[in-house]
Amino acid sequence: MIRSEVLKTIIPIISDRLVVCNIGLPSQELHMLDDQPSNFYMLGTMGLASSIGLGLALAQRDKVIAIDGDGSVLTNFGTLPTIANNVADNFILLIIDNGSYGSTGDQPTYAGGKTSLTAVARACGCENVVECQAEDTAEVMKQALDSNKMTIIVSKCESGNVKVPVIDMDPVVIKYRFMQEVQSRNPD
Amino acid sequence: MSVNQKIVSDLINNGIEFVTTVPCKQLAGVIDEIERSEEIYHIPSNKEDEGMGLCAGAFMGGKRSAIIMQNTAIGVTINTLVTLIQYYHIPLPMLISYRGELGEPVACQVEMAVHTKALLAQLNIPTYHFHAAGDVEELDAILKHCFISKKPVAILTDASFWKGA
Secondary structure (H helix, E strand, O other): OEHHHHHHHHHHHHOOOEEEEOOOHHHHHHHHHHOOOOEEEOOOOOOOHHHHHHHHHHHOOOOEEEEEEHHHHHHOOOHHHHHHHOOOOOEEEEEEEOOEEHHHOOEEOHHHOOOOHHHHHHHOOOOOEEEEEHHHHHHHHHHHHHHOOOEEEEEEOEOOOOOOOOOOOOHHHHHHHHHHHHHHOOOO | OOHHHHHHHHHHHOOEEEEEEOOOHHHHHHHHHHHHOOOOEEEEOOOHHHHHHHHHHHHHOOOEEEEEEEOHHHHHHHHHHHHHHHOOOOOEEEEEEOOOOOOOOOHHHHHHHHHHHHHHHHOOOOEEEEOOHHHHHHHHHHHHHHHHHOOEEEEEEOHHHHHHO
C-alpha cells in the first residue's frame, strides 16, 4: 500500500476534521481525493506541518490532524520534543512513513534505514506513539480520535506515487476558508 | 515599569496570546517576563522556523502570535518567511535581538549583523531598529501596523537599547 492508498482509507474518518497537510504530493493527493475547507494545504516550507498543527491545536478546541511524512519529520526533528512537552489532547500527528522523499523522486530517507521515528518520538517524551502497518492506519486513526489523547501515529507504507495535478488555489484562499472553518467550530 | 514589562504589556494589549522563543542573552529578561505572564502561552521552540510554524498554526486557530529570537535566525528562516508567513499573509511580529552591533563582545556575531538589515530589506519586511531606550515607545504602533498589514514585521533591538533600558 502506498501513501495515496493510505490517504484513501482514512478519508472517510478525517474528511470532516481539521487537517494540516504536508507540502508536495500529500497535499496534492488529499486535494484531489477530498478537497475540503477544513484542509490546510502547505504549498511551501517543508517540515512544518506538525508545528502548524500543534500551534493550531493549542490555540483552539477542535481536533486537529497533521499529516506529515518521514522525510519532513527528519527535516524538522526539533518538533518532536516540542510536541512531547506541550501536550494538546486534541492533536494527532500522522507520519506516513514510506522511507523515502516521495515528492522529489523517492530518494531513500534514514527512516527507511536504521532510524525508527517511533523510537525517536518515544525518546523525545511523546506518550502515545503507535506504529502500524499501512492497512491498519484507518483503524488506528479512529482509535486515536476516540481516545481524546494526543497521539502520534507512524504508518509504515510502501514508497510510490500516483499522478496528481498541482494545487492552483491561492494560498490566501486556502488560509481564509480554513480560518472560517476553524472559527465556525469554536463558537464563543 | 521595566522595559521587559513594557514590552510584554504591549504584546498583551495588542491581543497576543501565543509567543514562541529561541533564547539570546539580550532577550533573557523579556523571555522570563513572557514565561511569568498568565495571559500568554509561552512555547519555547528548538529552531526559529519551527517557531514560525507554531505561530502560523496558532494564528489560524484564532490567537495572535509572536516570535522572539536572535538576528542569526534571519538566516535560518528565509524560506519560512517567504513561503509560509508572507505567502499566506500571516501577521507575525518578530522581536529580534540585534547582536553584532556596537558593544558586541563576540566577533562572530558581527558577521550576521552586517547582513541583517540587507536581508530584511530584500524580503520587503518592515523593519524597526530600537537603539535608544525611548524607542520602545513605538512598539505599540508597530504591533498594530503588523496586524493590519498581515505581514511579518522585524523589531531589531541592539545592545545600546538594552544597556540604556
